[in-house]
Amino acid sequence: MGATVTGPAWPARSPVGKDPTTPLWRAAVLLRVLTLLFAAGVVLVYLDEYARPWLALATIGAMAAWTAAIAVRYLRPAGRLLGFAVLDLAVNCALMCTSRLVLTPEQLAVDTVPLVTTVWVTGVVAAGAVCAGPAVGAVFGAVVAAFNYGVRGYVDTDLTRDLMLLVGVGFVLGLAAATSRRSAARLETALRAEAAIAERERLARSIHDGVLQVLARVRQRGAELDGDAAELARLAGEQEIALRALMATGQVSTQDGTADLAGRLRLLASGRTEVSVPATPVPLPTAVTAELESVVREALANVERHAGSEAKAWVLLEDLGGEIVVSVRDDGVGIAPSRLAEAEREGRMGIARSIRGRVADLGGTIELETAPGAGVEWELRVPREVAR
Incomplete structure (x- = not known):
């Protein structure tokens, strides 16, 4: 094995x-x-x-x-x-x-x-x-x-x-x-990409025959037990999902200064987070891709901290041609209408600066839909021309 x-x-x-x-x-x-x-x-x-x-x-x-x-x-x-x-x-x-x-x-x-x-x-x-x-x-x-x-x-x-x-x-x-x-x-860019893909596929075969099988075995055996073994099984399952996503992801950066946003977001999948992206790459300037990835990571971090221990999250990426739409939704406890304003008055500016500030700098817009007990949904829209 x-x-x-x-x-x-x-x-x-x-x-x-x-x-x-x-x-x-x-x-x-x-x-x-x-x-x-x-x-x-x-x-x-x-x-x-x-x-x-x-x-x-x-x-x-x-x-x-x-x-x-x-x-x-x-x-x-x-x-x-x-x-x-x-x-x-x-x-x-x-x-x-x-x-x-x-x-x-x-x-x-x-x-x-x-x-x-x-x-x-x-x-x-x-x-x-x-x-x-x-x-x-x-x-x-x-x-x-x-x-x-x-x-x-x-x-x-x-x-x-x-x-x-x-x-x-x-x-x-x-x-x-x-x-x-x-x-x-x-041609040189294509040859480099081809060599990178071939090397990644070779490593993926080796990982599949070794690491993934071990993680799957730990997850299956640990799920049959209680206590710390069950926790180890859950962690092994999350790492198995993350590793499979990494193996399935194509080249996320290119030689022309762009990066594949779909590939970057696909790596965020875990046991509590499902990621849905287009089958084809969504190339954007590297800086824009990094900012959008940071926004999504911050939104998922908020799910970990505030949505509840059993909450799950979903990330959806849509390429509409004229604009890029990223949605981050969870089924957690939600946010009270006045909670964001209170957080800003108390000096906690995480949402205002990390999420809204980044999207505003990219020339995009962001909408928040939430209610107590109804979870949270962020919708980010960035015009492709502005991103370019």
Whole structure:
């Protein structure tokens, strides 16, 4: 009947923790290399026609050195910083400006002769987008296009087409990077939840085969006796109920800052308290869940202290979509109409502060129905929008 509960079987570390945009960074660096080779070929083709051929070659050398620098920086997870991407943008714009000294005025006046940097500058747009998302990618594209206008010295349809392409590419790549990060975060949360559920189920099987069977045996045997044995049987029964509720409860907190109120309240079940909650989770911000749980605990504590030794309590949770309703009812001796006011005058502020104060802080309302001999019922209503 006994069982040995071993330590948790931790799952192997998942690769989800890596940066999901790593393939995009590699593609951005590869784009720099390929466009550098293209720019070098263009310079060799037009070298004899340039006003300052030596400056064109020096610009290609600077582009090659900077490509090597950004490759080292961007291929390291710790090096993908927005500040370095802004520096990258500044270097690209500065190298674009050298074309005004390299190209002749006639070459600048026509779009058929590319700037020395040519399409190499599109790589910085990709870097900004992958680094900081669609908005930054679009801004980087607009800045590069603006320098393209400035170096050429005029505006036409072809340059405007380049503007639309640069902004569009920056936005789309940034959107892809942001989506990849969100998807990876959700997958990691799901994998952690799955591992936690699997571990809880493994422990639940061990507990069921050992602890629960012992408690059930103590409860059954003790109930047949009187005196202290009967009291031990009652306590064992309460612990058995609480342990079964704990085993049946799913994950009560998540990685997104919410907690399952239904799971938290389900743990309050005991021999004298029945808890009814929806079968599906009721996620609320962790702070709100903790406050509502505290209110219910305080109400149940009042049942223990004042309702009578034989009183039972019932907790009901309802998710109505627009609001959360929690009811706590008991069949105890009830409260006289003037008793609460007398307690406040005497300085005992438990109900006023612990229950009403907490609900008021959450933007909710609370109603009390009671009468001598008719028990007590609290009804808490918290708007979901306020809770969120």
